[in-house]
Amino acid sequence: MKKxxxxxxxLRELEALTGASYTHWMRYFNGGNSPTLKTLEKYSDTLGVPLGELCEWIVERRDTTQERLKRPHHPAETAQAG
Structure with a gap:
């Protein structure tokens, strides 16, 4: 797999590929949990990605996800001119 x-x-695609629940992936990327070394080794083998690279990718995706979650939300204006 490429980066x-x-x-x-x-998350559902990662679940299908690795056998890990999408909720596990969600927690990894939201910063709630971190996978164990044994789990990372399993994912590395399953995805065909060297362990070190996979760790970097997970950290990068976690950082991106957390940054996105920190941004203020701007609800669409729903009021109509009258």
Whole structure:
């Protein structure tokens, strides 16, 4: 698997590829939990990605996700001119 592919996979796609629940991936990327070394080794083998690279990708995706979650939300204006 290539980095860009990993970075754009949905949680459900990662679940299907690795056997890990999408909620586990969600917690990894939201910063709630971190996978164990044993788990990372399993994902590394399953995805065909060297362990060190996979760790870097997970950290990068976590950082990106957390940054996105910190941004203020601007709700769409729903009021109509009358």
């Amino acid at each position: 860009q592919e990993f970075m754009t996979k949905s």
